[in-house]
């Protein structure tokens with residue numbers, strides 16, 4: 001049997017329009033693989049690529065003969081992609097696709113919320129370029145993050161889409177496997193019939209968890225109601241901060257060969273989502289309350305340990321990983337037993353490295369300038385407790401087993417607050433960042449993470465879920481959407497406007 005040839009490519013970025021643009025260097029530092037590098041990484045013991053890429057490869061190998069045709073996979077987090085790098089990457093992808101000869105399929109592993117410094121539909125334009133390169137008859141299967149903002153152009157350019165069903169995203173590997181299975185169905189003759197509905201709901205990201213709440217109930221309903229006529233149900237809550245005119249909660253139901261059942265289910269799910277529209281809310285803990293709790297926890301060891309999510313500086317959503325609000329407030333209040341993980345400041349790591357472990361340095365933490373009146377530094381005397389080269393392998397949660405690189409790191413102690421300082425933006429969603437520097441997390445009273453979603457499975461061996469709090473800090477990733485300077489979102493939209501009307505386009509006539 002002749003091996004079926006499948007191109008693998010992706011440009012994976014969740015763009016926060018309010019964050020600084022991601023340059024070519026930003027992508028290359030985070031992840032940029034071309035050709036055989038893609039396959040080698042996907043199958044490595046400790047991959048760097050997204051889990052769905054590994055899942056796709058593994059399942060394809062189990063399902064039969066195939067030849068992977070690796071094109072390129074790049075990934076970053078942050079702001080809009082630098083447009084010239086976006087164009088260069090799309091051009092490289094197209095060139096490689098045209099050079100590799102006939103293909104039996106394409107696997108596209110994008111995120112779905114990419115904007116560039118010039119266009120608001122990075123994923124749609126990228127997918128359209130891929131479609132143009134391979135022609136109309138080669139199936140394109142795509143995986144997306146449920147924080148993707150799916151445009152019509154993206155849907156028109158692909159054959160089938162599979163979005164993760166969990167937040168935190170613990171099912172990436174399984175969704176890659178599912179994409180492989182659906183591709184085999186397509187090869188066996190199944191014709192995917194996509195039905196989609198976009199609703200005027202731009203949910204704050206803190207309302208999109210999948211353990212409980214409206215998004216969880218929607219996802220569960222979609223899976224419960226699947227029948228043999230339905231190939232896939234993907235529901236995307238979207239990513240408000242991309243600020244695009246195609247933002248909006250998206251329901252995509254794919255029928256097998258026929259769209260009757262898919263239309264029926266999409267209609268039902270859209271009605272259900274609309275009935276939940278007032279439940280996509282954000283109720284964070286105020287900074288004052290959080291600081292009070294941390295001070296108390298530091299003083300009384302019988303109180304439970306906590307994790308605070310610094311919502312305004314969520315690394316996963318484009319936060320710069322260096323806002324000063326929590327550091328200033330907790331230090332100012334004299335809180336003890338606090339650990340901030342991570343804080344990005346390459347120069348500070350350099351100073352700590354030069355001074356060495358045990359030294360006391362005049363530390364200057366340089367922070368983000370969003371909403372600050374000129375004051376972007378925090379100066380304090382700090383002790384250097386530990387240093388590390390920043391090469392790590394994830395231990396828990398969504399990065400378990402993955403190769404991580406934070407750049408050189410230092411553990412600094414500023415009175416009752418210890419800070420894991422990294423040279424690169426690194427999501428503190430694994431205990432290894434602290435443990436590599438000798439921290440015993442079971443003794444920390446308050447852990448402050450600059451990430452919203454993926455930290456609970458990382459820290460739940462130390463802190464109970466009810467003591468993981470979302471703290472309302474200022475910043476480029478504040479889920480208090482009323483504060484954010486949106487310019488492109490479709491209006492009116494829930495929850496920003498009161499007068500949103502909507503009627504289901506799939507309503508029975």
Ligand SMILES: [Zn+2]
Pocket residue numbers: 145146147169
């Ligand atoms: Zn996501």
